[in-house]
Amino acid sequence: MKRFAQLYSAIDSTTSTNRKVDAMAEYFASAAPADAAWAVYFLSGGRPKRLIGVRRVAEWAMAESGVPPWLFEECYHAVGDLAETIALLLPDHVAPHALLPRPLHDWVENVLLPLGNMSEDEQRQAVLNAWRQLDGTERFVWNKLITGSFRVGVSGQLVVRALARASNIDEGVIAHRLSGHWTPTAESFSALIEPDSSDADRSRPFPFYLAYALEGELESLGNPAQWQAEWKWDGIRSQVIRRDGQTYIWTRGGELATDRFPEIVAAANALPDGTVLDGEIMPWMNGAAMPFAQLQRRIGRKKLGPRILAEVPIVLIAYDLLELEGRDMRAAPLTVRRAALANICQCDDGRPERVSRHERSEGPALLLSPIITLQTWSDARAAHAGSRDHRAEGLMLKRLDSEYGVGRRKGSWWKWKVQPFSVDAVMIYAQPGHGRRALLHTDYTFAVRDGDALVPFAKAYSGLTDTEIRELDAWIRRHTIEKFGPVRHVEPVHVFELHFEGIQHSPRHKSGVAVRFPRIARWRTDKTASEADTIETLRTLLEAAK
Amino acid sequence: MLQTTERGLYCSAADVYIDPWLPVERAIITHAHGDHARWGSRHYLASREGGRVLRTRLGADANIELVDFGESRNINGVSISLVPAGHILGSAQVRLEHNGDVWVVSGDYKTEPDPTCSAFEPVRCNTFITESTFGLPIYRWCAQEETFAGMRAWWAENAALGRASLVYAYALGKAQRVLAGMLDAGIGPIYTHGAVERLTIDYRKSGVALHPTSAVVAQPRGTTYAGSLIVAPPSAAGSTWLRRFGDLSTAFASGWMQVRGARRRRSLDKGFVLSDHVDWPALIDTISATGAERVWVTHGYREQVVRFLRDKGLDAHSMASHWEGEDEQGPAVADEEAIA
Numbered sequence: 001m002k003r004f005a006q007l008y009s010a011i012d013s014t015t016s017t018n019r020k021v022d023a024m025a026e027y028f029a030s031a032a033p034a035d036a037a038w039a040v041y042f043l044s045g046g047r048p049k050r051l052i053g054v055r056r057v058a059e060w061a062m063a064e065s066g067v068p069p070w071l072f073e074e075c076y077h078a079v080g081d082l083a084e085t086i087a088l089l090l091p092d093h094v095a096p097h098a099l100l101p102r103p104l105h106d107w108v109e110n111v112l113l114p115l116g117n118m119s120e121d122e123q124r125q126a127v128l129n130a131w132r133q134l135d136g137t138e139r140f141v142w143n144k145l146i147t148g149s150f151r152v153g154v155s156g157q158l159v160v161r162a163l164a165r166a167s168n169i170d171e172g173v174i175a176h177r178l179s180g181h182w183t184p185t186a187e188s189f190s191a192l193i194e195p196d197s198s199d200a201d202r203s204r205p206f207p208f209y210l211a212y213a214l215e216g217e218l219e220s221l222g223n224p225a226q227w228q229a230e231w232k233w234d235g236i237r238s239q240v241i242r243r244d245g246q247t248y249i250w251t252r253g254g255e256l257a258t259d260r261f262p263e264i265v266a267a268a269n270a271l272p273d274g275t276v277l278d279g280e281i282m283p284w285m286n287g288a289a290m291p292f293a294q295l296q297r298r299i300g301r302k303k304l305g306p307r308i309l310a311e312v313p314i315v316l317i318a319y320d321l322l323e324l325e326g327r328d329m330r331a332a333p334l335t336v337r338r339a340a341l342a343n344i345c346q347c348d349d350g351r352p353e354r355v356s357r358h359e360r361s362e363g364p365a366l367l368l369s370p371i372i373t374l375q376t377w378s379d380a381r382a383a384h385a386g387s388r389d390h391r392a393e394g395l396m397l398k399r400l401d402s403e404y405g406v407g408r409r410k411g412s413w414w415k416w417k418v419q420p421f422s423v424d425a426v427m428i429y430a431q432p433g434h435g436r437r438a439l440l441h442t443d444y445t446f447a448v449r450d451g452d453a454l455v456p457f458a459k460a461y462s463g464l465t466d467t468e469i470r471e472l473d474a475w476i477r478r479h480t481i482e483k484f485g486p487v488r489h490v491e492p493v494h495v496f497e498l499h500f501e502g503i504q505h506s507p508r509h510k511s512g513v514a515v516r517f518p519r520i521a522r523w524r525t526d527k528t529a530s531e532a533d534t535i536e537t538l539r540t541l542l543e544a545a546k
Numbered sequence: 547m548l549q550t551t552e553r554g555l556y557c558s559a560a561d562v563y564i565d566p567w568l569p570v571e572r573a574i575i576t577h578a579h580g581d582h583a584r585w586g587s588r589h590y591l592a593s594r595e596g597g598r599v600l601r602t603r604l605g606a607d608a609n610i611e612l613v614d615f616g617e618s619r620n621i622n623g624v625s626i627s628l629v630p631a632g633h634i635l636g637s638a639q640v641r642l643e644h645n646g647d648v649w650v651v652s653g654d655y656k657t658e659p660d661p662t663c664s665a666f667e668p669v670r671c672n673t674f675i676t677e678s679t680f681g682l683p684i685y686r687w688c689a690q691e692e693t694f695a696g697m698r699a700w701w702a703e704n705a706a707l708g709r710a711s712l713v714y715a716y717a718l719g720k721a722q723r724v725l726a727g728m729l730d731a732g733i734g735p736i737y738t739h740g741a742v743e744r745l746t747i748d749y750r751k752s753g754v755a756l757h758p759t760s761a762v763v764a765q766p767r768g769t770t771y772a773g774s775l776i777v778a779p780p781s782a783a784g785s786t787w788l789r790r791f792g793d794l795s796t797a798f799a800s801g802w803m804q805v806r807g808a809r810r811r812r813s814l815d816k817g818f819v820l821s822d823h824v825d826w827p828a829l830i831d832t833i834s835a836t837g838a839e840r841v842w843v844t845h846g847y848r849e850q851v852v853r854f855l856r857d858k859g860l861d862a863h864s865m866a867s868h869w870e871g872e873d874e875q876g877p878a879v880a881d882e883e884a885i886a
Contacts, residue, residue, distance in 0.1 A: 012806070015813050067683055068857070074850050075684045079805050088684040088804065439807060466811070 004104045005137040024162030034105035037189035044156040047148045051115040061086040077486045080434040083143030157407045167193035175207035205239040205250040209405045211413035218377040229372040231392035234292045235282035242271040264316045267365040274326030279318035289391035319369035330404035387418045394418045420499035426529045427494045430476045431487045441476045450535040457511035463520030495527040560624035567868035576653025577637035578603045593628045596636010598748040631655035632666030634719030651675045657828045661726045674838035678846030679823040687825045694727040705773035710791045714798040717741040717779040722749045725756040735760045739778035845869040
């Protein structure tokens with residue numbers, strides 16, 4: 001545990017990606033495989049299912065440190081992180097413990113995981129024991145693990161890079177071995193960094209190839225004839241795998257979601273063995289996309305009853321073919337993969353709206369992503385301008401000769417999103433943020449004008465520079481009208497340009513609308529609150545978005 | 547005996563202000579940090595130990611009268627004396643006694659030993675006016691030896707990689723405490739920012755032993771800083787002044803570094819917990835050591851400390867001041883002045 005806590009500190013204390021990867025690689029190369037396996041699991045965002053109530057852990061910490069609940073609450077507001085607050089409040093050890101240091105896997109397998117099946121009293125005893133055996137950063141990391149809030153500034157991709165660096169194995173191979181249901185055991189860690197193992201777990205997806213946002217002018221991409229455009233769908237990016245007579249659906253989030261989408265499973269069961277498709281799961285009705293919120297509604301259901309299935313039918317819009325007859329197709333050029341994809345979906349690529357052989361009353365569940373052919377870049381601009389009519393977020397631009405890479409790479413795939421919606425709104429509430437933003441007011445609530453009143457409609461956390469955040473924080477502290485716990489009601493003075501991706505009618509919000517991905521575009525220091533947009537502006541946007 | 551006015555904390559019996567925030571006729575100054583020692587008053591009374599730094603801060607024309615710790619002045623029947631506060635060189639608590647009633651104004655203080663200034667002395671009193679910069683139980687300082695050992699190890703690791711190490715520390719007090727902590731660390735000359743160097747000279751002239759220093763501004767063009775240690779005020783962060791140092795690892799020495807978010811927000815490589823203020827246990831212990839039946843709590847987490855003291859049965863009150871603290875400005879500006 002000590003070494004894992006040191007690794008955490010090393011990653012946490014640097015802003016350099018390279019130093020983070022080095023620290024991980026060093027750990028992977030030297031730690032016992034059983035420990036390294038759990039480190040891989042946690043660092044790539046793995047979380048054991050709900051082990052323990054956070055509230056309980058806080059109560060035990062209060063009792064152990066003798067801090068009354070109200071003061072604990074104040075401390076939490078100052079720190080902005082429960083696991084850290086507890087670690088800072090727990091009393092120091094009376095005497096240095098002489099116990100044998102226990103390695104990470106021992107803590108996880110023999111203390112952490114069993115917590116979920118213990119009575120409250122047993123849990124309390126186990127957690128108190130752990131606190132008494134661990135110190136400083138170890139306690140903090142432990143608290144993060146038991147409360148399911150372990151996060152450190154690395155992505156799954158960086159873990160893959162570190163593993164590759166530690167083992168001298170290609171990043172793509174590691175990523176492939178890791179994707180899917182990887183279990184953190186000593187054996188699977190050893191297999192992960194083994195020089196060669198043609199061990200393919202049959203359910204495993206390929207790492208997703210991701211696009212960067214287009215930065216420069218379209219013309220900088222060169223000859224438009226070397227590119228193809230497709231709609232950038234606003235759904236769930238997924239791979240559909242058909243191997244050994246089984247179908248699996250993996251989302252980009254790394255979730256095995258086969259059971260969630262029976263329509264797609266039914267369609268995929270007709271695919272030949274050894275097929276992997278990459279595409280977007282979309283809510284789809286009468287030949288057109290439905291709003292993303294509908295998909296969210298369906299995902300939110302624990303049980304898929306006939307009603308929700310009828311209300312929100314699902315399709316897979318396939319846009320790539322990664323495996324054909326059991327062969328890895330990723331190195332083949334896009335044109336080749338696309339032709340094979342059209343063939344396998346049994347439709348003529350010239351008629352993208354044609355159907356797969358699995359007809360349903362709602363229409364086919366497997367669609368081919370239409371290609372927008374480009375003669376000139378103006379064609380792309382024209383298509384881009386019409387994105388919202390297709391409920392698309394913009395365009396994807398892919399080089400015709402591009403291979404299907406690993407992770408996010410610059411150069412051959414670009415996403416070109418439509419301009420977001422934009423509204424000038426007044427800040428009315430502020431509260432302190434978490435983690436890096438603890439102690440600073442960084443979470444804001446914004447309102448639009450409705451006559452003389454201000455109606456809150458969005459919360460936003462990001463978009464300001466550190467300097468602006470500090471300036472605003474100092475202002476907030478001096479211009480608070482009222483405090484509700486950590487939330488400050490501030491004077492309605494400052495106007496911000498907010499951007500968001502979508503707007504929906506919502507009876508649950510006072511303003512009657514819900515916006516998607518709101519963020520701050522800039523601080524409109526040139527505007528006063530009386531010049532902010534009104535509720536009418538939102539209603540107009542809502543009409544236009546329908 | 548004391549009351550807050552728009553000019554500051556005022557003793558009407560003696561007609562003096564303590565650390566006033568607007569110009570007054572007679573001011574008693576607890577220490578030379580800018581939020582406590584402000585320009586413009588006609589007459590200042592301060593400790594002899596901090597005479598030099600206060601002169602540097604207030605300028606050659608200021609009318610400053612210096613007294614030794616423990617020496618008392620009688621003004622209109624009020625007996626006034628200064629007692630070491632242990633915050634920075636010359637920092638003092640102000641003790642006022644009138645008709646057997648004793649008040650003590652702590653100024654900023656810490657109870658940990660510090661080789662750069664006289665040690666804090668608890669004073670028995672009826673009313674104690676205390677700061678509360680770090681008035682939450684999450685603030686418990688580790689032993690300073692640990693912090694300095696960490697700082698030396700960090701410097702050594704950087705030096706081995708041919709990298710320079712830069713510590714941000716407030717120019718008055720914290721910077722010199724770092725320099726004292728690095729004595730005999732086997733580090734070559736420690737380079738300083740001009741603002742730090744000026745006050746470091748004052749400290750040496752006042753008889754404080756510090757690690758040898760050399761001002762960055764005095765170095766010839768083309769000097770390489772690989773493997774060296776540099777001490778600079780927090781305001782130098784992000785400035786072009788840093789470019790000359792090449793590959794650089796940065797750290798901040800402050801009590802705020804106790805909280806991970808505060809370290810990460812500044813994009814620092816290291817945060818060293820080193821404070822010139824009392825931590826929570828020392829704050830609570832000190833208040834009880836004064837035996838005061840009434841406590842006024844100023845800048846910092848004053849509402850929280852007041853509530854805690856009241857729950858313990860003390861007559862505690864929150865006192866608004868212009869001395870800087872988290873509630874007025876927040877640790878976002880903690881880099882400056884007294885908070886550091």
